[in-house]
Amino acid sequence: xxxxxxEEEFDLGAEANAFAAGGTADGAIVTFxxxxxxxxxxxxDVMEIEHYPGMTEKAIAKIADEAKARWSxxxxxxxxxxxxxxxxxxxxMVATAAPHRKDAFEAAEYLxxxxxxxxxxxxxxxxxxxxxxxxxKDEDEDALGRW
Amino acid sequence: xDVLYFAWVRERIGLPKERVETNAATVSDLxxxxxxxxxxxxxAFADLSALRVALDQELSDFDAPLSGVREVAFFPPMTGG
Numbered sequence: 001x002x003x004x005x006x007e008e009e010f011d012l013g014a015e016a017n018a019f020a021a022g023g024t025a026d027g028a029i030v031t032f033x034x035x036x037x038x039x040x041x042x043x044x045d046v047m048e049i050e051h052y053p054g055m056t057e058k059a060i061a062k063i064a065d066e067a068k069a070r071w072s073x074x075x076x077x078x079x080x081x082x083x084x085x086x087x088x089x090x091x092x093m094v095a096t097a098a099p100h101r102k103d104a105f106e107a108a109e110y111l112x113x114x115x116x117x118x119x120x121x122x123x124x125x126x127x128x129x130x131x132x133x134x135x136x137k138d139e140d141e142d143a144l145g146r147w
Numbered sequence: 148x149d150v151l152y153f154a155w156v157r158e159r160i161g162l163p164k165e166r167v168e169t170n171a172a173t174v175s176d177l178x179x180x181x182x183x184x185x186x187x188x189x190x191a192f193a194d195l196s197a198l199r200v201a202l203d204q205e206l207s208d209f210d211a212p213l214s215g216v217r218e219v220a221f222f223p224p225m226t227g228g
Contacts, residue, residue, distance in 0.1 A: 032226055050154055051227075056205035080227065092177075092228065112228055118206070121227030122154035133155050136224035144213060 001068070001076045002108035003060045005051065007083040012090060019077050019095045026074035028121070030108040032094050038087040043127045049082040052120035054081075061067070063114040066102070071103040078111065080121065113143045150181075152191070154221035156198065157219055174183070174200050174209045177219065191221075197200040 001059040004010075005123045010032055020029045045051040064076045085091060094111045098104040115121075150167045152160050171177035178195065183189045192198070200207050201220040213219070 051203070052151070052153055052222070054202070055201055055220070056177065058204055059206075116228035117225050119227040120153070120201070120222065120225050122223065123226045124154070134226045136226050140226075141224075 001061075002066055002078075003057060004079045005053075005056050005060070006079065006081055008078050008081075010081070010090065010093065010100050012093060013068070013094060015077065015079065016095060019023075019075065019097065022075050022097055024093065025100055026097040026104075028098050028104040030101070030104040032108050032112055033093040034093070034112075036085045036089045036091055037089050039114045039125065040126065041052075041127075043129075044087050045128065046090075046126040047085045047087070047089075048124040048126060049085065050122045050124070055120050059119045060115065063111060065120060066114075067107045071096075071098065071107040072100070073098050073103060073107055076107070076111070078115070080115065082121065102105055103137050111147055113140075113147065116140045117144065148214060149218045150177075151220040152158065153220065155223055156191050156221050160187055169213075171213055173213060174202070174211050174219065177213060178209065197223060207227065 016031050038044045060078050064078060072098040079090040094105045094108055096107045119142045125132050125134060148167055150163060151164045169177055169180055173178055178192050182192045182202050195209060199222055202211060202216045205220050
């Protein structure tokens with residue numbers, strides 16, 4: 001299991017390849033990548049991501065441990081960036097490796113649902129008109145109910 | 148104890164972290180003390196349903212006791228992913 005909270009970019013291909021080279025017992029690798037989406041008006045200059053150093057790593061490790069307890073997983077990778085990002089930049093990725101695809105897919109969805117509302121990150125959208133903190137969505141909180 | 152603020156809570160209060168001497172028994176008691184300090188605290192803590200709290204870097208709630216706690220953090224609901 002690897003958890004990285006970092007400001008710098010990551011190489012999706014290199015990360016996915018390194019993760020997939022992990023072993024021969026896992027027949028399924030799922031990767032998800034989150035990307036900074038522009039606003040509907042097309043005027044997002046910067047997405048600033050704040051986090052809580054110390055708690056962030058612990059919270060992600062707890063979420064990943066829970067996923068490993070619930071599904072048969074060979075390995076888990078979570079990379080989440082913070083700092084100033086631009087539209088199109090990769091924010092984060094998760095990867096799961098499992099003997100079978102159902103575990104890999106479900107665990108990846110679980111990780112994403114929990115990272116959205118239980119890992120201490122806060123997004124701020126900055127345009128030429130000003131800056132707004134992104135509000136948490138009820139549907140993100142509701143999504144946890146299915147687990 | 149150390150009290151930390153993140154996102155718009157940090158912006159409203161105007162600092163990321165401060166040392167607070169308190170005998171507050173619970174998080175709610177601490178919030179009451181902070182709100183009484185200055186309007187900027189009152190503004191930040193006006194709606195507790197819009198806030199979350201972590202004690203020693205673990206999510207908690209406003210009824211939780213503070214005994215033995217070294218670090219309290221206040222922040223809005225998280226928006227990661």
